[in-house]
Amino acid sequence: MKAFTLTLLRHGDIAARGRLIGRTELPLTRQGERQMTSSWQRIAAIPVQSIACSPKLRCRPFAVEQSLERGVPLKVDPRFAECDFGDWEGEPTDQLAAEHPDWYNEMVAGRLTPPGGESFAAFRARVLAGFADWIAESRGSHRVLVTHGGVISVLLADLLGTSFAVARLMTVQRGGFAQLSLLEGHPAYLVRLELPDA
Numbered sequence: 001m002k003a004f005t006l007t008l009l010r011h012g013d014i015a016a017r018g019r020l021i022g023r024t025e026l027p028l029t030r031q032g033e034r035q036m037t038s039s040w041q042r043i044a045a046i047p048v049q050s051i052a053c054s055p056k057l058r059c060r061p062f063a064v065e066q067s068l069e070r071g072v073p074l075k076v077d078p079r080f081a082e083c084d085f086g087d088w089e090g091e092p093t094d095q096l097a098a099e100h101p102d103w104y105n106e107m108v109a110g111r112l113t114p115p116g117g118e119s120f121a122a123f124r125a126r127v128l129a130g131f132a133d134w135i136a137e138s139r140g141s142h143r144v145l146v147t148h149g150g151v152i153s154v155l156l157a158d159l160l161g162t163s164f165a166v167a168r169l170m171t172v173q174r175g176g177f178a179q180l181s182l183l184e185g186h187p188a189y190l191v192r193l194e195l196p197d198a
Helices: 030-043 060-070 094-097 103-108 120-137 149-160 164-169
Strands: 005-011 050-053 072-078 142-147 175-184 189-194
Touching: 005 030, 005 149, 030 060, 030 175, 050 060, 060 072, 060 142, 094 103, 103 149, 103 164, 120 149, 142 149, 149 164, 149 175
Parallel strands: 005 142, 050 072, 050 142
Antiparallel strands: 005 175, 175 189
16 A cells, blocks of 8 residues: 555534534534635645545535545545434533543543443444545545544544544644544654644
């Protein structure tokens, strides 16, 4: 496999400030659309040959539009959806923290699973399986994945050989992106971490 560039583009702003959003379907706000368009202009400075995305409304329509405009293959894969937070879905995060102190770290450590939701181990396993399949079947020197914050953190941790906690410190803001250089058999290199335009 030749070296290629991988861009992990996080969906833009959604009307969900302070709430836990995983499986919930929410469209991008106008600001979110502007963020994605602006980031794509920077991303596409390196011609894109392959796109994959989450099927969620905040990811898929933008990816479909870019795929059609450029004649680039698109894979829509449910394995790139955000974690399913079950009964916690839509909850204010400050309320969740009051009821379950350190809930996020407890979930990542495998000591807590959202009621009716997905364990972190299951979430991580499906994301990595989806990514491995897409990379094996896709072609080109620049591949773009349009997805969610949790998915990006899982992939950064795996590709950079670090812990999820460290990967989360490299937070990709909504509408921003991370870009890596990959070559099979070698460590991945993080070459760009970009904020969205306001």
